[in-house]
Amino acid sequence: MRASARERAARAARFAAPAPCDGGPAALSASPSAVKAARRAALKRKRRGSSDLEDTATHYGHCEHLEKTYLRLTGAVDWSKIRPPRVLKESLEMVKQRWKKEKDYNFASSQLKSIRQDLTVQRCAENERWLLLCIQVYETNARISLESADLEEMHQCLSVLDDLHAHGEKCTRDREVCIQFRDEFAAYRVLHAIHAENTFFLNTARDLAARSRQSIALAHAFAVLAAVRRNAYVRFFELHESAPNMSGFLMDHMLQRVRRNAFQALLKSSYPELDLKIVQEQLRFHDGRQRAEGDMRKFLDRYELEYVYIKSRKGKRFPRAINVQALKKGSSSSSTKTR
Amino acid sequence: MSAYAETLAAAVVRRDGPATAKLLRLDESAHPGGWAFVQQSVLAKMRERKSADDFARASEAEAQAVGLGEFSALCGLHLATVGSLAAAHECDAGPARREKLDTAFRLHSQAFKKFLELFRKDGSSWLVETMMTLIHDTRSLAVWADSETSETHTEHLRETKSLLETCFRQTTMGRAMTDDAQRKRMVGLYIVNHQFKVFFALKSLQLCRNLVRSVEMPTFPNLEDFPLNQQVMYEYYRGRLLILDDRVTDARRALQFALDNCPPQCRRNRRLILEYLVPISLFCGRAPSQKLLDEYQIGYLSDLMRHVRNGNVRALSALIDDQQDHFIARGLFLALDQLKVIAYRNLFRNVVALYQAQAEERQKTRVPLDLFLRPFELYREPDPLAQLTDAGSADAGGDAKSELMEHVKCVLSNLIYERFVKGYMSHEKEMLVLSPKEPFPKLSVVNPIEG
Numbered sequence: 001m002r003a004s005a006r007e008r009a010a011r012a013a014r015f016a017a018p019a020p021c022d023g024g025p026a027a028l029s030a031s032p033s034a035v036k037a038a039r040r041a042a043l044k045r046k047r048r049g050s051s052d053l054e055d056t057a058t059h060y061g062h063c064e065h066l067e068k069t070y071l072r073l074t075g076a077v078d079w080s081k082i083r084p085p086r087v088l089k090e091s092l093e094m095v096k097q098r099w100k101k102e103k104d105y106n107f108a109s110s111q112l113k114s115i116r117q118d119l120t121v122q123r124c125a126e127n128e129r130w131l132l133l134c135i136q137v138y139e140t141n142a143r144i145s146l147e148s149a150d151l152e153e154m155h156q157c158l159s160v161l162d163d164l165h166a167h168g169e170k171c172t173r174d175r176e177v178c179i180q181f182r183d184e185f186a187a188y189r190v191l192h193a194i195h196a197e198n199t200f201f202l203n204t205a206r207d208l209a210a211r212s213r214q215s216i217a218l219a220h221a222f223a224v225l226a227a228v229r230r231n232a233y234v235r236f237f238e239l240h241e242s243a244p245n246m247s248g249f250l251m252d253h254m255l256q257r258v259r260r261n262a263f264q265a266l267l268k269s270s271y272p273e274l275d276l277k278i279v280q281e282q283l284r285f286h287d288g289r290q291r292a293e294g295d296m297r298k299f300l301d302r303y304e305l306e307y308v309y310i311k312s313r314k315g316k317r318f319p320r321a322i323n324v325q326a327l328k329k330g331s332s333s334s335s336t337k338t339r
Numbered sequence: 340m341s342a343y344a345e346t347l348a349a350a351v352v353r354r355d356g357p358a359t360a361k362l363l364r365l366d367e368s369a370h371p372g373g374w375a376f377v378q379q380s381v382l383a384k385m386r387e388r389k390s391a392d393d394f395a396r397a398s399e400a401e402a403q404a405v406g407l408g409e410f411s412a413l414c415g416l417h418l419a420t421v422g423s424l425a426a427a428h429e430c431d432a433g434p435a436r437r438e439k440l441d442t443a444f445r446l447h448s449q450a451f452k453k454f455l456e457l458f459r460k461d462g463s464s465w466l467v468e469t470m471m472t473l474i475h476d477t478r479s480l481a482v483w484a485d486s487e488t489s490e491t492h493t494e495h496l497r498e499t500k501s502l503l504e505t506c507f508r509q510t511t512m513g514r515a516m517t518d519d520a521q522r523k524r525m526v527g528l529y530i531v532n533h534q535f536k537v538f539f540a541l542k543s544l545q546l547c548r549n550l551v552r553s554v555e556m557p558t559f560p561n562l563e564d565f566p567l568n569q570q571v572m573y574e575y576y577r578g579r580l581l582i583l584d585d586r587v588t589d590a591r592r593a594l595q596f597a598l599d600n601c602p603p604q605c606r607r608n609r610r611l612i613l614e615y616l617v618p619i620s621l622f623c624g625r626a627p628s629q630k631l632l633d634e635y636q637i638g639y640l641s642d643l644m645r646h647v648r649n650g651n652v653r654a655l656s657a658l659i660d661d662q663q664d665h666f667i668a669r670g671l672f673l674a675l676d677q678l679k680v681i682a683y684r685n686l687f688r689n690v691v692a693l694y695q696a697q698a699e700e701r702q703k704t705r706v707p708l709d710l711f712l713r714p715f716e717l718y719r720e721p722d723p724l725a726q727l728t729d730a731g732s733a734d735a736g737g738d739a740k741s742e743l744m745e746h747v748k749c750v751l752s753n754l755i756y757e758r759f760v761k762g763y764m765s766h767e768k769e770m771l772v773l774s775p776k777e778p779f780p781k782l783s784v785v786n787p788i789e790g
Contacts (some may be wrong), residue, residue, distance in 0.1 A: 199585045199673060200544045206667040212723070219723045229676055231756070234749040242724075269755035271763035271772075278766055282749075 233262035385422035395419035624782025650686025
């Protein structure tokens with residue numbers, strides 16, 4: 001199983017020349033014992049038949065491209081295409097600038113994914129030196145995905161961030177900077193769980209609940225939780241208006257659900273009619289004066305309702321209120337609970 | 340040591356299940372003379388060897404000599420485990436003890452694996468008691484070993500999880516209709532209960548759900564056929580699972596069964612059940628007597644009940660906040676939020692009662708919403724955000740009042756929607772019109788007890 005002399009020389013050569021990236025662990029220096037150790041590791045790898053990804057020594061790539069489209073990794077790693085952390089830092093900056101200017105989500109998403117891939121392959125998350133970079137990449141990705149309503153991608157990033165922030169808590173360098181936005185993203189996790197109705201997560205998030213006493217973002221998220229559960233729509237909309245950071249974006253996704261439940265409550269508790277003005281105010285529809293078009297109209301069209309009309313000066317009919325009395329006489333299925 | 344091996348050999352030859360089980364237990368006195376003595380002598384013997392593994396091998400050889408046959412390895416590993424445990428007891432908490440516990444656990448799980456081989460080869464059911472003993476001991480050992488290593492360490496528990504899964508598989512093997520197969524299957528619930536303990540410790544909801552599913556499969560024996568104590572344990576865990584899944588009425592039923600069938604002497608267990616049962620029973624209007632609460636020393640629950648009854652949502656929130664950790668650890672966090680709704684219902688009911696006491700007959704069912712403003716302001720849930728953001732509500736009086744009214748209307752409309760209140764609101768006249776009969780139906784009617 002001994003590798004041919006040529007192969008061994010090729011591997012040794014990889015470590016002999018200093019890589020273009022700065023510093024790096026001892027394995028990259030040209031010291032003979034390090035070369036021997038790397039060779040042994042490479043031999044072990046070959047015997048096991050494993051890919052470079054399971055290498056025990058940390059490798060850095062040496063690609064210098066700032067841009068790189070995302071491609072799923074299959075098989076062994078091509079180090080000439082992997083960018084070292086130093087480059088990735090600049091790449092992240094590039095993505096941020098482009099996003100500010102162009103808001104091209106496809107581009108940003110692909111770039112960020114390949115930055116993440118390069119970070120994973122080089123195991124940067126395990127290295128305190130690059131932990132902050134990893135965190136910044138995932139935070140940026142989460143924010144951009146959230147802004148672009150890609151909740152799945154955002155959720156993925158949030159899960160990883162959870163871990164990374166936990167590492168950040170314990171690390172000795174840059175600790176403050178690493179966990180700077182920890183609570184903000186934890187709040188997003190809570191809000192996402194509310195949206196996805198992940199009751200298990202919400203029921204057992206012990207440390208999050210404890211931290212909510214000191215953090216506005218988390219306290220806000222838990223207040224939203226209570227409001228949504230109890231259908232306290234007035235409170236919900238208050239919280240929506242005062243949402244910190246990007247929490248409002250997540251709450252946008254709950255609007256539909258909250259409005260529907262709120263509407264049921266209003267319908268059930270008003271008699272003999274429910275003025276549309278109230279519906280508009282309470283459910284925060286920003287329609288024009290006519291109340292005949294716009295979001296509220298679309299919303300109400302989903303239900304089978306009868307209306308009480310008024311005549312305008314021009315003689316046209318406009319609905320003024322919902323005829324609840326007629327509804328109750330008719331089918332009773334409209335008042336089923338939706339939770 | 341050979342005396343021990345001989346006793347074990349005799350039991351094995353006789354296929355004496357209970358006796359074998361007793362001999363392979365980790366914390367009972369399997370010997371006359373006391374367990375401490377046993378521990379010391381085993382430990383002394385172990386120290387004569389280089390390591391615990393060495394000792395295991397040596398004991399195995401001795402056991403072979405005595406004619407224990409296939410069980411020799413098991414015997415050797417068991418003795419080594421006992422020795423390691425004794426050594427662990429002697430150390431203070433710290434890396435030394437951790438190491439000994441690690442060794443003990445490793446040896447014990449090796450023993451367990453050997454046992455499972457023997458069990459499978461044997462095919463009959465005389466080893467079931469031993470299996471139960473080993474399960475219990477492995478799990479306890481795993482819990483101890485994990486807790487010594489660190490708070491979040493779960494390696495040992497995970498190992499236990501796979502062992503238990505193998506156990507479960509083994510009990511379902513064999514031809515269905517034989518007596519032996521039946522006996523083997525009857526260990527099933529015991530294993531399931533221990534798996535519950537492990538999965539709860541591992542905080543895995545999905546695994547717990549899978550457990551329930553496998554119990555409810557037709558191939559699993561009927562629950563009623565199992566000993567009552569196992570049924571109680573099962574329902575207790577199933578109830579806890581249902582709480583986590585936000586299925587409160589089903590949880591209540593399971594936990595009520597557990598409580599009803601748990602004998603009064605098992606105080607600790609009854610207390611555990613009550614800690615879950617009481618909060619969720621409050622939704623159905625069922626409250627335990629003060630006497631019961633005192634007896635089981637769950638005084639904080641009586642405060643909870645009092646605030647709910649009085650409609651004092653402010654105090655209720657403070658209490659829940661205070662004990663937050665405790666409630667979250669039990670998965671009651673979301674369920675308790677619902678209690679606030681009940682509290683609001685009571686608050687409004689009390690206001691209405693006062694009003695109706697001095698209102699004219701004609702006006703009794705028409706309650707001005709204004710009446711609710713002040714009580715609501717006093718007893719409503721405090722806003723943690725307001726404290727954090729120092730939101731000084733220096734609004735003009737009028738604004739604050741209309742804001743308050745909005746909230747009152749919102750709470751009321753939900754109470755009506757959820758059928759806690761029978762009536763309707765007139766927004767223009769700012770009035771609540773109540774049904775003349777039972778405007779606040781009994782909670783047991785709104786949240787019926789039978790699902």
